[in-house]
Amino acid sequence: MEALDKILGIKYSVILAPMFLVTNEQMVEIAVKSGITAAIPAMNFRNSEHITDFITGLKEKTIGPFGINIIANRSNTKLQQQLEATLKNPPAFIITSLGNPREIIKQAHDKGVKVFCDVTDLKFAQKVEHLGADAIIAVNSQAGGHSGTIPRDELLKKIISECNIPVINAGGVANSDELKDVLNAGAAGASVGTVFIASKEC
Numbered sequence: 001m002e003a004l005d006k007i008l009g010i011k012y013s014v015i016l017a018p019m020f021l022v023t024n025e026q027m028v029e030i031a032v033k034s035g036i037t038a039a040i041p042a043m044n045f046r047n048s049e050h051i052t053d054f055i056t057g058l059k060e061k062t063i064g065p066f067g068i069n070i071i072a073n074r075s076n077t078k079l080q081q082q083l084e085a086t087l088k089n090p091p092a093f094i095i096t097s098l099g100n101p102r103e104i105i106k107q108a109h110d111k112g113v114k115v116f117c118d119v120t121d122l123k124f125a126q127k128v129e130h131l132g133a134d135a136i137i138a139v140n141s142q143a144g145g146h147s148g149t150i151p152r153d154e155l156l157k158k159i160i161s162e163c164n165i166p167v168i169n170a171g172g173v174a175n176s177d178e179l180k181d182v183l184n185a186g187a188a189g190a191s192v193g194t195v196f197i198a199s200k201e202c
């Protein structure tokens with residue numbers, strides 16, 4: 001299975017994870033310049049036009065890929081505006097969380113944007129694979145924020161053995177040894193949040 005560095009053309013297979021009201025524009029910029037990638041929640045912007053402005057501004061400052069995180073369930077009443085604003089000047093990828101990502105995948109793929117979907121169990125992983133997701137983000141019980149219920153190694157093994165698209169680990173990775181552990185277990189990369197809260201930019 002192709003690793004994240006090859007999928008996105010980056011140096012290290014790590015995503016600075018989207019964190020509601022935590023991941024900020026400076027963090028994304030520094031992450032991309034450092035050779036990883038990053039995603040920021042669409043919800044972190046006061047209105048949808050700011051999403052387009054952010055993407056346009058960052059594309060002018062960096063050459064690396066980055067993404068926008070969109071909540072895909074009904075609690076997100078701004079979903080359609082956020083998706084349109086994201087796809088106006090598209091980033092490299094979208095991370096979906098919760099809900100059914102069918103429409104996001106369809107519209108993103110029409111614009112050549114990859115879609116990585118957060119899941120917490122095999123059933124949801126198979127669902128998003130079937131819908132055409134480009135990668136699965138396996139959110140385990142060690143993840144901060146919207147965590148899953150299944151421990152890291154168990155969830156990775158379960159999803160990697162049953163799915164045929166890249167699987168990115170989320171949760172339980174905060175240093176290089178833990179990154180190596182999940183890569184050795186067959187993950188395509190790691191989405192890492194909590195440890196970056198200690199960064200100067202945050």
Ligand SMILES: Cc1cc2nc3c(=O)[nH]c(=O)nc-3n(C[C@H](O)[C@H](O)[C@H](O)COP(=O)(O)O)c2cc1C
Nearest residue numbers: 017018019020097143144145170171172192193194
């Ligand atoms: C403070 C905080 C806020 C988060 N907010 C979001 C969010 O808005 N959307 C989302 O998909 N995941 C969110 N997450 C989950 C992260 O994207 C990621 O899966 C998680 O941080 C990985 O685990 P780690 O924190 O142990 O590295 C959040 C995590 C944290 C710690």
